[in-house]
Amino acid sequence: MTRIDIPEGSPFGLANLPYGVFSTPGTEPRVGVRVADSVVDLSTTLGDDVFARPSLNAFMAQGRARWEEVRRRITELVSGDVPDAAVHPVGEVTMHLPVEVADYVDFYASEHHASNLGRLFRPNAEPLMPNWKHLPVGYHGRAGTVVVSGTDIVRPSGQRKAPDEDAPTFGECRRLDIEAELGFIVGTGSELGSAVPCDEFADRVFGAVLVNDWSARDIQAWEYVPLGPFLGKSFATSISPWVVPILALEAARVPTPAQDPEPLPYLRESEPWGLDIDLSVVWNGQEVTRPPYREMYWSPAQMLAHMTVNGATSRTGDLYASGTISGPAKEQRGAFIELTWGGREPVEVAGEQRTFLQDGDEVVISATAPGADGGRIGFGEVAGRIVPAKG
Ligand SMILES: O=C(O)/C=C/C(=O)CC(=O)CC(=O)O
Ligand SMILES: [Ca+2]
Ligand SMILES: [Mg+2]
DSSP states (O other), X not given: OEXXXXXXXXXXXXXXXXXXEEEOTTSOOEEEEEETTEEEESTTTSSOGGGGSSXXXXXXXXXXXXXXXXXXXXXXXXXXXXXXXXXXXXXGSEEEOSSXXXXXXXEOOOHHHHHHHHHHHOTTSOSSOTTTTTSOOEEEOOGGGEEETTOOEEOOEEEEOOTTOSSOEEEEOSSEEOOEEEEEXXXXXXOTTXXXXXXXXXXHEEEEEEEEOOEEHHHHHHHOTTTOOXXXXXXXXXXXXXXXXXXXXXXXXXOOSOOSSOXXXXXXXXXXXXXXXXXXXXETXXXXXXXXXXXXXXXXXXXHHHHHTTSOOBOTTOEEEOOOOOOSSGGGOSSHHHHTTTTTSOEEETXXXXXXXXXXXXXXXXXXXXXXXXXXXXXXXXXXXXXXXXX
């Protein structure tokens, strides 16, 4: 038997208990929970075969009462002696995509990001469109290209046309970017024709992950009018392997920034679901920005209410991302197009002047939030390296 040592101040203590899908050499992917620097195998310790599956979907579909019960049982389990065979050092496991992603939606909920991108993409127009403060703007992304942290990102190719060029050309993306975001995973879905009220958020949404919504800015700028992002973003979206339970985020809840005008009734929440989460973006080993999630204008409860208000289903495994997280300060911007102001103001990265991503570059996004024990809980990280375009 093993007693798991949880050092004081660990971001993966009992206040967190994030779920993931892992394997060890020669074994099948299954569900585990992270405790300090260990992964505890839930497929052999909790007596429910939902944990023997290669995704969290079956467990998530069991609903909030079960999520609470399992959280209590894990706390008991890891507070005592755990069978040796169920405990793996985190450095010795392979992490897999934690959910089978059903639908993927990406919002645009940061006022600072939306204003900055408005100025960069539409310099002669108002930065925020007239709808922006009335509804959480979003688009449907490509669920099939959501990949787990550590997956190499192949530089996309496509059509691009700079404003000073007469005609489009086909070729490798020359303005490859990141978007630092938080993603929310639906645990229990809703029926076709019915809307999910804001106040059902915590019964429906199972947990949160970090998202890097890789973006090909030159492809995007040429293709996006009038239907929105398409191939400039659909080539890959990376998520972190550990799903932080919504139940672990109670201590992180804060009001959103003041919403003026007051949103329509279906977008009003009785309890706030802003989140006090601090992100960090590290580019080739150097931290370049610290996006603050608490600055996001729309809450994830409002996003879910909006996404279903027309009667569209939500389903177990749906992933919806917040949109790029940018704060008011330059060093809080969550995309390099903002940080370098369209590539016109390079930043120093590990001793070099840089704008967009080069082949071989690595970006690592991490985050922490207040935990119920007064310490901080961690999201782990979402990492990706750019590899050359396929010829
Ligand atoms: O304003 C635009 O035309 C484009 C905006 C984005 O690229 C942002 C997007 O994907 C949504 C987000 O991450 O905030
Ligand atoms: Ca995005
Ligand atoms: Mg993407």
